[in-house]
Amino acid sequence: MTDSDLQRGLEGVAVAETRLSRVDGAAGELVIGGFPVAELATRATFEETLHLLWTGDLPDADELDSVRSALAAHRDLPEETYALLRAAAEGGSTAMDAARIGAAAASVARTDAADPERDARLVVAQLPTAVAAYWRYWNGEEPIAPDPSLGHAANYLSMLTGEEPAPETVRGLETYLNAVVDHGLNASTFAARVVVSTESDVVSAVTAAVGALKGPLHGGAPGPVLDMLREVGESGDPAGYVRAKLDDGERLMGFGHRVYRVRDPRAAVLQSAAERFYRDRGDEAFLDRAQELESVAVDALAAHRPDRRLETNVEFYTAVLLNGLGVPQELFTATFGVARVGGWTAHCLEQYADNRIVRPRAVYVGDEGRTWTPIEQR
Numbered sequence: 001m002t003d004s005d006l007q008r009g010l011e012g013v014a015v016a017e018t019r020l021s022r023v024d025g026a027a028g029e030l031v032i033g034g035f036p037v038a039e040l041a042t043r044a045t046f047e048e049t050l051h052l053l054w055t056g057d058l059p060d061a062d063e064l065d066s067v068r069s070a071l072a073a074h075r076d077l078p079e080e081t082y083a084l085l086r087a088a089a090e091g092g093s094t095a096m097d098a099a100r101i102g103a104a105a106a107s108v109a110r111t112d113a114a115d116p117e118r119d120a121r122l123v124v125a126q127l128p129t130a131v132a133a134y135w136r137y138w139n140g141e142e143p144i145a146p147d148p149s150l151g152h153a154a155n156y157l158s159m160l161t162g163e164e165p166a167p168e169t170v171r172g173l174e175t176y177l178n179a180v181v182d183h184g185l186n187a188s189t190f191a192a193r194v195v196v197s198t199e200s201d202v203v204s205a206v207t208a209a210v211g212a213l214k215g216p217l218h219g220g221a222p223g224p225v226l227d228m229l230r231e232v233g234e235s236g237d238p239a240g241y242v243r244a245k246l247d248d249g250e251r252l253m254g255f256g257h258r259v260y261r262v263r264d265p266r267a268a269v270l271q272s273a274a275e276r277f278y279r280d281r282g283d284e285a286f287l288d289r290a291q292e293l294e295s296v297a298v299d300a301l302a303a304h305r306p307d308r309r310l311e312t313n314v315e316f317y318t319a320v321l322l323n324g325l326g327v328p329q330e331l332f333t334a335t336f337g338v339a340r341v342g343g344w345t346a347h348c349l350e351q352y353a354d355n356r357i358v359r360p361r362a363v364y365v366g367d368e369g370r371t372w373t374p375i376e377q378r
Helices: 037-043 046-055 061-074 079-090 095-109 116-138 152-161 167-179 187-197 202-213 222-235 238-247 265-281 285-304 314-325 329-353
Strands: 021-024 029-032
Touching: 029 037, 029 046, 029 265, 037 167, 037 265, 046 061, 046 116, 046 152, 046 167, 046 329, 061 116, 061 152, 079 095, 079 116, 095 116, 095 202, 095 329, 116 152, 116 202, 116 329, 152 167, 152 329, 167 265, 167 314, 167 329, 187 202, 187 329, 202 329, 222 238, 222 285, 222 314, 222 329, 238 285, 265 285, 265 314, 285 314, 314 329
Parallel strands: none
Antiparallel strands: 021 029
16 A cells, blocks of 8 residues: 555545435535435434434334334433533543543443444433433532423423423424434544444444534534624624634634535535524524624635635524524533434444445554664663
């Protein structure tokens, strides 16, 4: 193997076939389970999307009831996991640390051998409970027990706040969860597939995926977007803010994407969801400020970097929407994980069905021909 064979970061290298999602960065298209993201995200419940990814088809009424019942039955955590999450919160651990704990501890509730489909339901059901319990502990409160009468999205919001959310809030969160549930072979999804390719279990794979998502290059931008929007709100000068950032060589959060060379299609979906939510609530000032900043930033980036299109990405309107829905900023990335775990588990099942261990090579660039020197002569 020579340097000419090297593909840093495996960029452009296809290593798997998938029916789960198709990403076209040049055209700005995202298809999930055969549906354009705008159609699926705005119409499906999250349980319908899970069934679609896990089986390849939308569920009928009985199948949907089965998915809902299975998730509701698996939501609660063992006392040992609650104790770990309490310790994590009291020790100052982040929400993504808690998500990793929750993912890894999902198998504590398992009393028999690993079963991929059952474990997929288990970890999808328990991850929101773990994140919500951590947040309650973080704020000096006791966790809210899962409510089996609520759907997946509504239950997550209920466990965070202790109140049953309004239908428009649930619809907003479901749109978000569906829009980001899967996105090709991104870093965290690849991590999950690598783990299961060794014939390890789904819980281990999801734990690895959470670890990959924890890195700021993958899942860490929606929070800084909200910080940016608040700074612009305080200054009242979006053009001046953008100009100062670009003059200082700083990155504008929420713009540009590794894959998309046009506007991220998920940004359009979440923008529409945010517009509906803020309009229904009668509170459009924050949304108007965000849209003004977006317009100014896109124009400024086009002038600043005419060699590269830096358009709005999913993280910009993730921050706008989740902030409106009442999801705390500290939980933005963990809530992304609550959505993406559906995709991770579906990729695990897909990898099991047609498995080959993932075993790339590396180009050796170290020394050659060295001779051993005894320690007393070094």
